[in-house]
Amino acid sequence: MARVVLVTGVSSPLAARVAQALSEKPGIRRVIGADSAPPPGGLPGIEYRHVDLHDGSLDRIVTDSGADLVLHLGLDTVKGANREDDLLGTMRVLGAAQRSDSVRRLVVRSSATLEADDAAVVERDTRSLQRRRPDLSVAVLKFANLIGPSVDTPLTRYMDYRVVPTVMGRDPRVQFLHEDDGVEALTLMALSGQTGFFDVSGADTVPLSHCLRRIGGQRVPVPARGLKVLRGMAKHGRIGYASASAARTVNTGLHAARLDPTSLCTALDWSPAYSSIEAFESYAHSRGGVGRDGAPRGGRGAGLRPVHVIALARATLGR
Template identity: 50%
Template sequence: MPRVVLVIGASQYLGARTVQTLQDDPGVDRVLGVDSAPPHLPIGEAEFVHADACGDGVDRVIRESGADTVLHLGLLSTDRGPVQENTRVGTMQVLAACQRSTAVSRLVLRSGSALEARDVAEVETYTRGLARRRPDLSVAVLRFANIIGPSVETPLTHYLGMRVVPTMRGHDPRMQFIHEDDGVEVLRRMALGSGSPYDGFFDVAAPGAMPLSACLRRVGRPGIPVPERGLRVLGGLGRRRGAHYSPERLRRLCCDRVFDTGQLERVLEWTPTHTSRQAFEAFADAAGRASDQLERADPPNRFGPAAARVRAGVGR
């Protein structure tokens, strides 16, 4: 039976790419993208629905769309209140709306994309409770490694693009990545799966890892070791300029954890097409090309606002 799929977080790169991919699948009849800001990428013939994380819009969309499959990919953009709090509240509202729905039979949640550790734990605990309360609802939680590649912009790519990159003193974490194309493919496959063995918590990452110091050398950025107290001070200053980093965010961005992807690969009968190093190289090559283009630009503002966005992305 053809599916009706709702993709929450469609204004972001990953959400828009997932919408594009799902609407080309013969097993999908209808795709709706949901967010409180328009998608940054074209989403083809898919419908876009405006909904705010802080209101009842998500519940209404899930109820009125008749969606049987919901993908919640993280932050719903909003201008009201702190981003982190809006993300947590929005996620909890999505889970509650799926519990109330009589049509939703499959829920895929991207865990921890814009939440602090304690909020991740709260959301995942509630998700386990939801699965117990609604045993007929097929639920998968995807714990993604850092998504990276030539096109995606994330807090990590912004961090790596700073002129001088603050690092935690005495800490050189191993970085594990997932290429943006592989991330979209995981979401497509998990959305179309249902029931055991597709239920549960899954790590999503590519094989291998790189030390943060090696990543910084590859993109030509100096790392400045700073004690944790200093990072708190820098975090306050950075928020005024839109950097939004903190000791907690750095711990999460640079998580010294090697993901166990065996369960995911067995269930999907699939492995990522890029290793962690290859995914990072794709990002570094694209950043290098953008930097070279800016170097050749004369005068510097030749490309106007577009150049300013690229310059911000590569930290120039």
């Protein structure tokens, strides 16, 4: 039977690429892309549907499409990290899948940037769905920090500014997943019959200090409490990684427990083409010494400025 596929989050490059890859697979009749914002430039061959987290539109899209395969890859929340909307979007998708008569397989993208409590909620509700719908095949893929030329996340924005505050005395080792490997893992898992919870990451780790040196950022070690000052300056200083939600995402991504992709590699007979260091190098090469605002490094940019450093010093030294 020809399959009908629904992919959420198609305004992001990752989900858009997964949708297009699936549309080219034999046996796929239709691919519907759902999000609260349309994909930039459109997606040839993909039917776009607008979805609102706060109404019943997702249920209607699932029912009207007759989708038997659903991939939940996120829903745009004004292009920012938003813990509440991320969780709400996942809960909406799980609920729609449970109520649908047509859905037979569900693939959910999770992330190492989820806080432990949030990850536990996703896992609990996913297992609850499996108990209620034993006929539904479910796989959850937990991604390491996604990176690559088209990736724009709180963590990449944090690393990419010319002056970067770090916690004094700490140099976390970071795991990355290249966006190409993310697309392939999701596509392969969607078309497989594998179920369960899987880690997806490069096999190694990269010190944060190496990442910052490689893309030319100036590291500014400050006491941990000093980083909280940035949140108060985020609105006025336009520091894209310093809002409360973005700061949580960055912190969790930098200090996440190490992922082990062994079970995924065994299940799919596949392994990522990029190690963590190779994935990061791909991103660094794409930046080419250019700052987050598009100006060469060394320009003012829109990140941490000298006035912010002074405020940090006063706050942390009590002056």
